[in-house]
Amino acid sequence: MNLQDWKMLAALYETENITLAAHQLFLSQPTLTARIQKLENHYGVPLILRKRRGIMFTPEGEELAQHAKRMLLEQRKMEEKLSNMQEEVKGTLRVGVSNFFAANKMPKLLQLFKEKYPEVECQVVTGWSSDMHRLLLNHDVHISFIKGNYAWKEKKALLYEEEICVASPWDFAWDTLPKLPRVDYYTDEHMRMLLDDWWHQNYIEQPNITIHVNQVETCKEMVVHGLGYAIVANLVVRPHSDLFIKPITGASGEPLKRQTWMYYQEDTLQMNIVRAFVDFVQTLDVKAL
Structure with a gap:
């Protein structure tokens, strides 16, 4: 087998579809x-074996x-090692980025x-945080x-924190939330567990979810247009001063x-x-981008 065969088999394994x-x-x-x-x-x-839709190995x-x-x-490691033997900062940087960060910060x-390293090429993959992990x-x-x-024994750097809040097109009292229309959105399991735990610690009733969307940005637009409230990280709705925004708190009041x-x-x-990219990011106020 050669490099092209490896790429072919990897693509088939990923897509399970000859056409794709x-x-x-x-x-x-x-x-x-x-x-x-x-x-x-x-x-x-x-x-491979052909199925009604796609293939299986x-x-x-x-x-x-x-x-x-x-x-x-191994091929990629070898190419990167050869590239790194030169002193210049150039080559291809592969970065995984969660959806909100990809749209608003990246x-x-x-x-x-x-601007600082013009010879760098960037390959960016976006998706849910669990996928990027x-x-x-x-x-x-x-x-x-x-x-x-996420479970991680290697290096990581904290870039910023956000308060999680209820964002609503109307003023509201906390005890009225179960009756108000809520816009919900698909998110990673960590955020979903946090929101569900907070809700069940504070309310007996289930939330009145009237709209469910795939992306938090779509959710925000629904709230901005008066279709319901949402529970989101505050950077999502920070530009919208006309919304009523209240942080949610844990059992300790924090x-x-x-x-x-x-x-x-x-x-x-x-x-x-x-190394250049990591050092560069750590010099920035990423939250303010």
């Missing part, structure tokens, strides 16, 4: 199918796909970093910006807060590009 994998690799579907058949002929075993194919993923990781942060564990990114505390961290692995600091 071909698109990802900028190949035609017949070309990709022919390459799979060539590998199957070489090893003398079937590698045979045990032999699963073993080969896992080998391909390991080889791609563009300005990358702009400032690129997984990418870092799998060495798919050098650095992840994550909301909340405001509940959510932290945003930069997670990374210590050995990656041996790379000029990673």
